[in-house]
Amino acid sequence: MSDQNWTLEAIKELYETPLLELVFRAASVHREHHNPNEVQISTLLSIKTGGCPEDCAYCPQAARYYTDIEENDLMSVHQVQTAAMRAKALGSSRLCMGAAWRNVDDGAEFDHVLELVKTVNKLDMEVCATLGMLTETQAQKLRNAGLYAYNHNLDTSEDYYKEIISTRGYEDRLQTLSNARKANLTLCSGGIIGMGESKEDRCKMLLTLSQLDPQPESVPINALVSVEGTPMEEVEPIPIFEMVRMVAVTRIVMPTSVVRLSAGRTSMSREGQALCFMAGAGSIFAGDKLLTTPNPDIFGDLEMFEELGLKPTSPYAKHEKPEIREEEVTAEGENVKWSRPGHRIEANVEYTKLGKQKRKESKV
Numbered sequence: 001m002s003d004q005n006w007t008l009e010a011i012k013e014l015y016e017t018p019l020l021e022l023v024f025r026a027a028s029v030h031r032e033h034h035n036p037n038e039v040q041i042s043t044l045l046s047i048k049t050g051g052c053p054e055d056c057a058y059c060p061q062a063a064r065y066y067t068d069i070e071e072n073d074l075m076s077v078h079q080v081q082t083a084a085m086r087a088k089a090l091g092s093s094r095l096c097m098g099a100a101w102r103n104v105d106d107g108a109e110f111d112h113v114l115e116l117v118k119t120v121n122k123l124d125m126e127v128c129a130t131l132g133m134l135t136e137t138q139a140q141k142l143r144n145a146g147l148y149a150y151n152h153n154l155d156t157s158e159d160y161y162k163e164i165i166s167t168r169g170y171e172d173r174l175q176t177l178s179n180a181r182k183a184n185l186t187l188c189s190g191g192i193i194g195m196g197e198s199k200e201d202r203c204k205m206l207l208t209l210s211q212l213d214p215q216p217e218s219v220p221i222n223a224l225v226s227v228e229g230t231p232m233e234e235v236e237p238i239p240i241f242e243m244v245r246m247v248a249v250t251r252i253v254m255p256t257s258v259v260r261l262s263a264g265r266t267s268m269s270r271e272g273q274a275l276c277f278m279a280g281a282g283s284i285f286a287g288d289k290l291l292t293t294p295n296p297d298i299f300g301d302l303e304m305f306e307e308l309g310l311k312p313t314s315p316y317a318k319h320e321k322p323e324i325r326e327e328e329v330t331a332e333g334e335n336v337k338w339s340r341p342g343h344r345i346e347a348n349v350e351y352t353k354l355g356k357q358k359r360k361e362s363k364v
């Protein structure tokens with residue numbers, strides 16, 4: 001089947017394949033397009049934490065919920081440079097900078113992000129950013145600053161998205177991905193499993209991603225890490241074999257993409273992670289935190305690499321390093337209006353009230 005021709009039925013059938021057969025098929029596809037003994041180490045750095053106006057039910061950075069994350073303003077060039085150099089010294093070839101924004105606003109903060117991108121580009125690391133919704137002009141500016149990839153996850157299927165987030169629409173996600181693509185950025189887009197979605201929702205998300213032309217170069221698969229104070233605080237971790245299954249199906253449906261084993265590794269054994277690598281995961285995120293949630297320690301990860309005989313991937317293994325350019329950019333007729341569906345999600349409303357009450361109490 002050619003890359004964009006997957007159907008929901010075909011993906012669902014794959015998803016229901018007996019696990020070991022599925023892993024074998026995924027491992028075979030993986031070997032056709034990737035070196036199975038290489039896994040990229042990426043570092044996710046929260047350059048601006050907390051205070052986000054959105055209501056994503058899983059996220060401790062949403063200002064409306066009461067969680068114990070430490071908020072911080074945009075990091076300085078020096079802070080980011082130091083973090084990037086440390087990450088590089090420990091084997092990371094990619095730095096993803098995340099800012100808890102609904103969308104990128106033009107102005108001093110965005111200009112500062114452009115400086116951060118240039119700084120990391122000069123360290124010869126793949127620079128990725130996840131800043132919320134993005135116009136085509138902003139995407140071009142990021143590209144000219146030397147950005148390699150833009151991350152914008154679909155999270156889940158379009159139907160289930162409405163159960164998780166009420167402050168923005170799925171079509172805005174797709175529009176942002178399209179804006180980034182038009183600016184010649186590589187795309188990083190995936191989702192989170194274990195949020196109460198059905199298997200069909202997972203397959204639908206993969207179908208949508210697989211139909212992007214070209215498919216995203218990078219597809220992170222996260223397992224929900226439930227955080228106290230968010231509407232998903234009581235959700236149990238997803239069983240490891242569901243994660244392996246999801247990685248394997250993603251591998252087969254998007255054969256050339258790098259499938260990233262992302263959040264949720266702290267509750268996975270090394271054996272479980274090894275099975276994910278076997279099934280086609282080609283990257284992990286390193287660092288003791290993934291934005292705000294816990295992550296395995298890098299030295300433990302390096303030990304696991306040693307045990308499994310894995311080597312960290314070099315930067316720009318698949319695409320060239322973007323040059324920093326000084327060019328004026330404008331995209332004609334672009335739509336900068338983002339939607340705000342505003343439908344009611346009971347759990348989000350309840351935790352918003354709870355958050356308000358707790359903040360009031362903490363001030364007394």
Ligand code: SF4
Binds near residue numbers: 052061101132
């Ligand atoms: S996931 Fe992103 S957009 Fe949603 S609340 Fe968290 S920081 Fe904001």
